[in-house]
Amino acid sequence: MKKIKVLAAMGAVMAILLSCSPSGNGEIVPANYEVIPLPSEIVTSEGDPFILSRSVKIIIPEGNEKMRRNAEFLAEFLEISTGIKPGISTGTQENGAIVLATGLQHPNAEAYEMRVDGKSITITGASEAAVFYGIQTLRKSIPADGGQVIFQPVTIKDEPRFSHRGMMLDVARHFQPAEFVKRYIDILALHNLNRFHWHLTDDQGWRIEIKAYPKLTEVGSQRKHTVIGRNSGEFDGKPHGGFYTQDEIREIVQYARERYITVIPEIDLPGHMLSALAAYPELGCTGGPYEVEATWGVFDDVLCPGKEETFTFLERVLSEVIDLFPSEYIHIGGDECPKVRWEKCPHCQARIRELKLKDSNGHTAEHYLQSYVTARIEKFLNEKGRRIIGWDEILEGELAPNATVMSWRGMEGGIQAAQMGHDVIMTPTAYCYFDYYQTQYTDEEPLAIGGYVPIEKVYSFEPAPGILTEEQKAHILGVQANLWTEYIETAEHVDYMVMPRIAALAEVQWVEPEKREYEAFLTRLPRLVGLYDKLGYNYAKHIFDVQANMTPSFETNSLEVELSTIDQAPIYYTLDGSAPTASSTRYDGRISIRENVELRAVAIRENGHNSRILSEQIKASKSSYKPVSLLTTADPTYRFTGEGMLVDGLYGSNTNYKSGKWIGFGGKEVVAVIDMLEPTEITTAEIRNCVVTGDWIFDASEIILEASSDNERFTEVKRQQLVDTNSTHWSDIAVHTLSFDPVTARYYRVTVKPTVMPAWHPGKGRKAYLFIDEIALN
Template sequence: MSKKTTKSVTTGSQAAVEVNKACYDVVPLPKHTQLTSGEPFVLSSSVKIVYPTANEKMRKNAEFLAEYLYQLVGYKPATTTVKPADKYIELNNSLRDNNTEAYELHVDSKSIQINGASEAAVFYGIQTLRKATPLVQGNVVFPAVDIKDHPRYAYRGMMLDIARHFQPASFIKKYIDILALHNINTFHWHLTDDQGWRIEIKKYPKLTEIGSKRSETVIGKNSGKFDGTPHGGFYTQHEIKDIVQYASDRHITVIPEIDLPGHMLAAMSAYPELGCTGGPYEVEKQWGVFDDILCAGQEKTFTFLEGVLSEVITLFPSKLIHIGGDEAPKVRWEKCPRCQAKIKELGIKGDEKHGKEFYLQSYVTERVEKFLNRHGRNIIGWDEILEGKLAPNATVMSWRGIGGGIEAARLGHNVIMTPTSHLYFDYYQTTETDKEPFGIGGYVPVKQVYSFEPEPDQLTAAQKKFILGPQANLWTEYIKTPSHVEYMTMPRIAALSEIQWLDASQKNYDNFLHRLPRLIDVYNRLGYTYASHVFDVQAVLQPHPANGALSVNLSTIDNAPVYYTLDGSDPTVNSTAYTAPFHIKENATLQAVAIRKTGSNSRIFSQEVKVAKSSFKPVTLLTKPDLQYSYSGATMLVDGLYGDKTNYKTGRWIGFHAQDLVAVIDMQQPAQVSEASLRNYVETGEWIFDAAEIIVESSNDGKNFTSVAAEKIMDKHTTHWAEVVTHTLKFSPVTARYFKVTMKPVSAMPDWHPGKGKRAYIFVDEIALN
């Protein structure tokens, strides 16, 4: 999908040779690019790559560049330490810059020169040159240019979970190559969990003999049915050393994660004496959070952890070691005599924030941290390590939103931002989930990734300096194969690379979309599997009260022709051609498709519109939705668009927490209404419950309201449940201009729920008055 430009040039004895022009509009975009007036450089098979003598890393850089060019243009330039008289590409690491990853790229008629402040910086200059090169067989023209570039963040991470579904070492290397293509310098490797232990520990051989294998895997979301197929695998220490070196050659640091004290069932199945009850335990076949965690009241637990970590730090030279710390229920500790004795011995007390068992976990974390500090390492933990006393030198990985990161930065701790809302790549990439591989849920499209700003406004300039950078995470409960890993990673990782590399002022999503197809050309050449949603029809649907209609704006990344229907039929070239925004005022099923000359048509976009009397009317929220689930706000309640029945994070459901939903709809003129219909998304495992009460009131002045109807809802469930529930209140016809609708959540979650006593979320997609 890249554009190729041809022109005739003369290079020595070569005349009128057709060449293809390079383009420096790459991803991530360099900080400063200035085309100059000089003659271009013509890359041909005779060009050599020069690197400094006696620098092994630069030799490898030169070989990488030669291999990259071979992949793109079909010939591999020779590498040398002797500068030739004729045309050449020169690599140097003599640039002086406070940012050790800064580089400069200069092109003139004689040479291409990449000079960096380090060997890693040169590698990023190579990536820019690589992505600027068109995919052709033959010579390439590089316009004269001066590029000066450096990344915004020193930490640029991507995580892969291989505990839930194991991937071979060969694919891990391929994954590292994908990170390198996107200028990512940190690979966070999630190696252990309840469902499998994936790293050889010689002191504890049963970790892999037993802990690396589960008997079968649950089908779907803990359906109670299993596939009957054993799943297992682990990396030998030799394989790990090889992978770590492979990453290091590409200037990528590998950070291992050994999750503790929770998510340890695989280890406890091998060594049941590590648990509070003594087992027996088994490698978990299902997904979730489990009560059995390491016993914190016995010394053998710490002997085990130090034994494991002693071998981990010999395999991974990274300064940081990830120790998890997330999702560790305290149920066993509350009843374990040894844990309670340890609490008493340490003089641990609970307080208004946390029970004493939370501070026992803080003791575990700090003790592990001291061990690693003695060996010259520091810890990273998920933001749960803030619950209690934060270990002195810990880095916090903020995943449950950005709140944990804000708190840690205010405490003077380093932070890596990786919120579920923007950077969880196991979440769906489209609202049309029925057309996707089965997944965990959620909704994080490319645009959502690109919109993330790692430095919240709530922090001062001094506090923002503790934000090391952003990272995306890919958990694999529902991701079994390498191709599925790639599909969930690309092209979202391209958006990630720009929020990691570019200053906030440089980011521009439309410009990013313009540049993205050139990078996708590289994906195609390398045989990567990627999601193509960015090439589908993008629809912006907004209620328009002035017209009493839904405004429809359709577009494509490459301005491909779009055709649409409103009756639910599949659109073709014979359907209505989209030329400008239009309005929908009645029930309709909008379907649209981009039809390209290449034959690579988009998938059909489909959206049902259900119109009520209240649809597209002005609406005001008197309460605030949860920031993470507010999306486009109050208008979502009257836009005629209904939410997905299996995914509350698509932007169609608006969520409230510890708040009533109170909305006032202005019918714009007196209207007769005898029915109010609302839909609740319920998924109690996510702390989302059905409404407890609904109240409808009317008014003619918008100030004084009279009760019209009310309904109290009794939830008789005693176990987790999930459903979309429709509530319809019917009443004698009322004529009024304003209608206030109040929906109250349950005042406290029931005793059977892990969040008992706390207030639940409510999620609503539409209020329909008729």
């Protein structure tokens, strides 16, 4: 691909430009075709550029409504960015026109070509949808802040990698009005997404009008209040509710369709159904009473599949759903359905006997009962010409014959389903959960569910893992990200969680992996961000922050710190905790740290868009930056950068155990040996555990410190037993300091043992996870 060159012909066209410049300032701004998502092929050439003048027209084929709408979109987009609103006409090509056409012969219906020469811009698509993507490319190639745009001659050939390019929105936890949903669809369209997964029902609210069951919205769409924070036990005292009428839904489906986005509705069943149970308690195993849930989590009361009326209910609801949504796919949820009620329910047990369901292959009869529900609903929908998507729990028991699996708890479900010949949509939490934090500095963030999915992580996602054969990979229909809204109430907050991570998602969905390069993506991003500004979107600004790459070096025995910004803005820093300013030390290479310091850094920009201040407290101990080896292995998901994290002098500041500061071990002891390089006297050992018992992460049960001069024979220095006296869930950072008479040795071995989970906990009798951030010997 050739880089765009500054045109030699620029001077020659200057005079014409000045006369037709909309802003009158005559500033010439060349279009840049390297937009997000990056087109497959961009070949620029020499020659006269195309000049966007006030007289420009958009020409479309006659009698094609979709193409007329495409032209209207283009006219509107051009007006937003340049102030020029082209007229639209049908017929043959004229000089100075933008020509939109279908008829491109291409196996991919979403493929388009865009050609620019001195006379015209032509976008030819394999379908109207494809033309729309060409329009988006054209629109995004124009700088958002106006000026006189000139287009260098180019031939762009472009097609998406995946056919399912989705984004989910949960309107159950927090309802959003129809206008909001349309705005969300606009954001998807800007990024070339083509599937809007609409999570319409959940424990905390039923949001879709169903004529056959009016109480679903009368009762199920309203909750009396909402818990404050993360299930604090205190409530806000404000009723919350809302739903979409069928007319509104039709309008939204049409709005999305005009933007070539298919709306996939989700009715989450048989779990996450408390809002429906509150309205129709007879559909639950116990008969209720139930309430629309006001806290977050997974709840034991679910639909009763022992009763035939549950199926009548589901079929009637789904019949109305399919009348409203033309999508071939209907999402039927299937996630997080506890089986405790079914185990005790006479109706469910009778159904289990009737169907001769048995515990087998590691699944209980009740898991097979959920498979029965899924298969029965699938059959119902298949007969109506529709197909189902379910969360990866539908693999537990027996997978319904034609189901598509949405893999969220990792990639494994998706891999397994693809290997079984089923279609898959990848949406693993570690890359695709946009309700997770996007920075490690969570103290300054709006409250989120936890987790850590920075934009770089999203960008690094490869949805078709190498262990699949080519044939199996063909079952990966695509990728989507999910926005669950337990902690997200406003449009501004939605914007903030979605953008710019959706830009990274868009490239994962559209661009072939060999063309995906994070550094290059970052150079494209500021121009898209310019458009966000223009459109009034409240995107997250972390990308403009100072990035710190901090690695303990066992060669220099120091913490090597590298600072950077995406736009190479100058960075200034201090090490004494004072606020950095333009008169502080300017960063010009790596910083080596061996002592206790507070690093603070800021990027200063001419346009005033300075970064937020990065602050890192570095607490060096005698063991910091000394070679450490782990004799047990960390959990692959929570290993992050590995054993060096134990001696990097960096501490997790809160109980967000996915922040990359904590290293996690699954139900096994941690054994680490630190080589102090020379005999070193110590009198204390401090070990910190992150505890979140709700996530099966407990404090240690025992810590043992041993010393050795040869790394072979160790003698015990200190052993400390820890007893957890809590009888309910808790989360905190537990700090353990072992003190002892001075001991001198070169090698120290630290063993941290996990707890066996207590009787009050669902994981009782099993060994808990252990998370540690540092071993400090002093």
